[in-house]
Amino acid sequence: MVRSPCSHVSALKKGPWTPDEDTKLIDYIERNGHENWKALPKLAGLNRCGKSCRLRWINYLRPDVKRGEFSEEEERVIVNLHSVLGNKWSRIANHLPGRTDNEIKNFWNTHIRKKLLQMGIDPNTHKPRIDPSHLLNLSQLLGAAQSGNIASPWNSFLKLQAEVTQLANIQLVRNLLQMMNTNTLTNIENNRLLGSQNPSLFRALVNGTTISNTKEPAPISQDLANPPVTPQANNGFQDISNLWGSCEGGFGPEGLNINGNTWSSSYGIQTEQDPLPALVSASTSPVTSIVHQTESKGDPSNYSTTGTPTSTIFEAWEKLIDDDNISSYWNDILD
DNA sequence: AAGTGTTACAACCGCACGAAG
DNA sequence: TCTTCGTGCGGTTGTAACACT
Known part of the structure; x- marks a missing residue:
């Protein structure tokens, strides 16, 4: 269906609302309500389209609209x-x-x-992102190394190795998070995926194969302002900050280092290396690890009851690696 | 003080969807 | 079942205010 938008009616006023228009709109709605937005402007004596009136009312004039800075x-x-x-x-x-x-x-x-x-976090995915300049540097180094343009080939090699190692680390963590963030969550809930031997999942993790998640987010059954503690509510869309919380301790006491920023248990917690203000206060940030959530519901016998929740995932992860006897290479990277 | 760039936010645009006829 | 209409939503734009040179 093609419907002419109200903007095509050139006689109608557009742009910022005047105080007089606001008054007219408020007066009318207070007296008559807003049953029919299309008819409202004419009845209220406004030379606006109904859509514009609705927007103005909802976003600005409604009495319960809270103005001012966000807390x-x-x-x-x-x-x-x-x-x-x-x-x-x-x-x-x-x-x-x-x-x-x-x-x-x-x-x-x-x-x-x-x-x-x-902070180096992709606002769309809420995951740490790899700085393209980082990859650019890497390719430049490779090019320079190949053409022999570097003054000290050994230094450049070490630098290159460090870059590659870091990228591999990042990729591994991303894959781990990806898995934790999708099917794995459900499987954890159903017990012992991480405790079991699952070569295909391990391959997916190592190869970077993504486990696509095309499911719609589950209906929000709880107040997400206080993230739920039931595994179902995560359903593949777990707050990534929580997953990062799970990583703490798994990558050394200082957390994970990406692009010079040291990431701690959530985006809200940063070291002095990153002087940016905390996005949210660490004290109020609900760093509720997925493992915590799992432990609360799942069979406790499948999880460490003495170690931290964080260590549980990584213990399981290490067990997976060892069980499959796949490569000391990845163990080295994890180390 | 003037010009230019940047930021913040109000408002607009067009699409999608559900209800009603 | 199809068409029309009203509304809601998310992306985008316009512009005033502010910062910087």
Whole structure:
């Protein structure tokens, strides 16, 4: 169906609303409500299209609209919800009373998105991203090494090796997260995937094969402002910050180093190497590890009851490697 | 002080979907 | 079942305010 948008009606006013127009709209809606947005402008004496009136009312004039800066708590909720829902601004707005989808969208694009990028996190996937310049440097080094243009070939080799090792580390962690973030979660819930021998999954992990997840996010059955503790609620869209929380300790006491930034248990926690302000406060950030969640529901006998939840995953991971007897190479990388 | 670039946010646009006829 | 209409949603644009040179 092709419907002429109200913008095609040239006689109707566009652009910023005047205080007079606002008053007319508020007066009318307070007296008559807004049963029919299309008819409303004419009845209210406004030279606007209904759509414009609706937007103005919902985003600005509604009495329950909360104006002003977003609190740290709201910011945290938005990040968490976005990691689960993606750009579903209206659904995110449902969890933030007084905030509109438009406001949240703008806040995301102007503040949060920027912060995440500065922190090296892909705002779309909520995963650490590999800086393209990093890869560029690598290819330049390779080119230089091949053409013999480097003053000290040995130094460049060491540098190159370090780069490759780091990239391999990143890729491994990404694959691990990918698995943890998809099928693995369900399998953990159903017990002992990580404890069992699963060569195909291991190959997928090592080869970087992604396990696609085309499922729609599960309906939000709980208040995502406080991330659920049931494994079902994750359903492949687990807050990645939580997964990073699982990595802590698995990659040394300082966490994982990517592009010069040391990542700790969530994006909210950074070392002095990254002087950026915390995206959310560490104290309020719900770093609820997926393993924690699993332990609370699954068969305890399948998990370490003495070690930390974090160690459980990596113990299982190491066991997987050892059991398959595949390569000391990957063990070296993990070490 | 003027010009230019950047940021933040209000508003617009077009598509999708559900309800009603 | 098809068409029309109203509404909701997400992406994009326009512009005022601010920062920088």
